[in-house]
Amino acid sequence: MARNAEKAMTALARFRQAQLEEGKVKERRPFLASECTELPKAEKWRRQIIGEISKKVAQIQNAGLGEFRIRDLNDEINKLLREKGHWEVRIKELGGPDYGLALKCWIMKEKKSQETEVTSTLEQQKICLVLESCLKKNSDEEGSQEKGGDDSQQKFIAHVPVPSQQEIEEALVRRKKMELLQKYASETLQAQSEEARRLLGY
DSSP states (O other), rough: HHHHHHHHHHHHHHHHHHHHHTTOOOOOOOOGGOOOOOOOHHHHHHHHHHHHHHHHHHHHHTTTTTTTHHHHHHHHHHHEEEEEEEHHHHHHHTTTTHHHHHHHHHHHHHHHHHHHHHHHHHHHHHHHHHHHHHHHHHHHHHHHHHHTTTTTOOOOOSSSSSOOHHHHHHHHHHHHHHHHHIIIHHHHHHHHHHHHHHTOOO
């Protein structure tokens, strides 16, 4: 029995050696990024990891997956993101581009866009409040005029431009959209920026 195992091992060893000599065996990614000493190979491994991440992200979006599989995929994605970070550090050490600096710029850009969204949202809310108060004021004044009856011949003069019904509806729709965006989109963006900060170590 041992003789057969020895024969198989030597045959396997010879086969493996022949494949290595021909260059048919795929090179495996080093376990530690610090083991890589060549910049092109480090960039190759980073691209490979990005490809794996994108495949797993596509898989995780499948609605038919169970909760446990989704958690497993999420853990695998997080592990690959950490590994990608290690390779980016190694690439920078080898004299390559600083991929973390593109990411930092992207985070700053996202922060700036969020701030502008918040300010525009606040401005729109102020406009809506002004419109609502004008409408309320107008309806109160009209109600008081109706109570006065025909005896008082006062005419109502609006000192503030009164919006049309269509403008009011558009303002309310905009306000509702902004509330929904604030409720859903900003949480997602905040989660993404938190994840990026965590990955960068901020």
